[in-house]
Amino acid sequence: MAAVKFPKGFLWGAATSAHQVEGGNRNDWMEWEIETAKRKVQSAKQNPPAGGWSDFILKNYPNPLQEENYISGRACDHYNRFRQDFDIAKQLGHNAHRFSIEWSRVEPEEGKFNQAEIEHYRQMIQALRERGMEPFVTLWHYTLPRWFAVRGGWLAADAPKLFTRYAERMAAEFGNQVKFWITENEPETFARHGFLTGDRPPGKRNIWQAYRVLKNLLSAHLLTREAIHILRPNAQVGIAETQVFFEPFDKSPVNRLVLRIVKWWRNNPFIRHFIANSDFFGLEYYFHTRVRFNPFVSKWGIQYNENKAVSDMGWELYPQGIEPLLAELNLFRKPIYILEHGLADAKDSRRAWYIKESLKQVGKALAQNLDVRGYFHWSLLDNFESNLGFWPRFGLVEVEYKTLERKIRPSAWEYKKIIDANAIET
Ligand code: BGC
Numbered sequence: 001m002a003a004v005k006f007p008k009g010f011l012w013g014a015a016t017s018a019h020q021v022e023g024g025n026r027n028d029w030m031e032w033e034i035e036t037a038k039r040k041v042q043s044a045k046q047n048p049p050a051g052g053w054s055d056f057i058l059k060n061y062p063n064p065l066q067e068e069n070y071i072s073g074r075a076c077d078h079y080n081r082f083r084q085d086f087d088i089a090k091q092l093g094h095n096a097h098r099f100s101i102e103w104s105r106v107e108p109e110e111g112k113f114n115q116a117e118i119e120h121y122r123q124m125i126q127a128l129r130e131r132g133m134e135p136f137v138t139l140w141h142y143t144l145p146r147w148f149a150v151r152g153g154w155l156a157a158d159a160p161k162l163f164t165r166y167a168e169r170m171a172a173e174f175g176n177q178v179k180f181w182i183t184e185n186e187p188e189t190f191a192r193h194g195f196l197t198g199d200r201p202p203g204k205r206n207i208w209q210a211y212r213v214l215k216n217l218l219s220a221h222l223l224t225r226e227a228i229h230i231l232r233p234n235a236q237v238g239i240a241e242t243q244v245f246f247e248p249f250d251k252s253p254v255n256r257l258v259l260r261i262v263k264w265w266r267n268n269p270f271i272r273h274f275i276a277n278s279d280f281f282g283l284e285y286y287f288h289t290r291v292r293f294n295p296f297v298s299k300w301g302i303q304y305n306e307n308k309a310v311s312d313m314g315w316e317l318y319p320q321g322i323e324p325l326l327a328e329l330n331l332f333r334k335p336i337y338i339l340e341h342g343l344a345d346a347k348d349s350r351r352a353w354y355i356k357e358s359l360k361q362v363g364k365a366l367a368q369n370l371d372v373r374g375y376f377h378w379s380l381l382d383n384f385e386s387n388l389g390f391w392p393r394f395g396l397v398e399v400e401y402k403t404l405e406r407k408i409r410p411s412a413w414e415y416k417k418i419i420d421a422n423a424i425e426t
Pocket of ligand 1: 185
């Protein structure tokens with residue numbers, strides 16, 4: 001008997017984002033990458049992970065001690081090879097696929113749209129449809145056109161309006177081919193890294209600005225959803241946000257209080273408004289944190305995990321977090337798609353286990369009648385991981401960056417078995 005059965009019509013796939021796979025992008029990130037590459041090599045040398053960089057990571061190209069690692073450059077050349085990559089996804093049994101449109105390509109100058117780039121994305125959507133994969137289209141996954149960044153980026157008062165104009169155009173162009181739209185990817189992550197820790201563009205450290213950016217991102221989401229619905233009343237418009245599974249380390253009132261504060265910000269202070277004003281919620285699950293306030297145990301004094309299993313990036317692998325998160329999100333009574341979930345695992349030694357155990361947790365949620373409708377693994381391909389570069393290997397498919405050759409990892413076939421059965425057998 002199957003351990004878990006998934007509902008008929010459940011969507012299975014993987015996700016990517018434009019800047020992380022396409023190659024040849026000219027946006028605010030590309031400039032930042034060139035500016036910061038040297039510094040990042042220094043920092044990788046000075047602050048290696050606990051136990052040092054493994055030989056396995058160092059023998060891959062590019063590795064964290066090389067500048068090329070930190071510049072997205074031609075990335076996976078997915079821009080030119082998307083058909084081949086979608087053939088692979090089809091071969092792996094996927095019936096849906098999430099990708100993003102690179103805003104800086106389709107609107108390279110303020111208010112001027114590039115028709116050739118629009119055609120490119122039309123072809124991508126068609127290529128998915130021809131292969132029987134439902135497209136999930138993200139309108140914004142972190143990167144910005146230069147002109148938008150220069151005039152203040154997401155801090156500018158009219159930023160939501162400008163984003164909506166772009167989104168509206170995309171819906172007008174592709175609305176008859178695309179049902180599922182994701183307005184923004186992880187607004188909180190963007191605000192935190194760009195405006196609190198300052199380790200991603202635009203590299204600011206100002207809590208008020210972070211807050212303002214998040215508010216603007218919320219307005220942009222609301223306006224965009226409205227605009228898409230006017231053009232395409234049947235479109236499903238949602239938001240993708242990462243949610244950390246938080247637990248208090250113990251029952252102490254201090255830890256519980258600190259948990260509330262950290263959770264309020266980290267899981268997005270406006271999450272209720274985002275979800276309430278969405279047709280579905282896109283859950284991204286990567287982290288588990290046991291909150292313990294003790295400045296002596298960790299840098300921030302707020303975290304203590306068991307770390308029985310970790311990814312190559314040191315992130316704890318904790319499949320058990322998915323089910324309680326889904327249960328909590330059910331309060332909003334919206335359909336949920338898991339739009340990202342995965343791990344950096346160059347040796348592919350834990351990916352199959354992680355996918356299966358996590359999907360068992362999804363099964364538990366389904367057994368409680370929670371409305372989960374799809375799962376997209378992060379990622380289809382190895383790709384450029386924001387400020388860390390190429391060395392973290394998130395792909396179901398390995399990319400050999402020297403030759404750009406694709407190699408399907410064994411875990412991708414294990415995932416396919418689950419997809420084919422629409423169930424987990426053991
Ligand atoms: C982001 C991706 C990123 C992944 C792994 C997600 O939060 O949306 O762009 O590659 O995490 O860090």
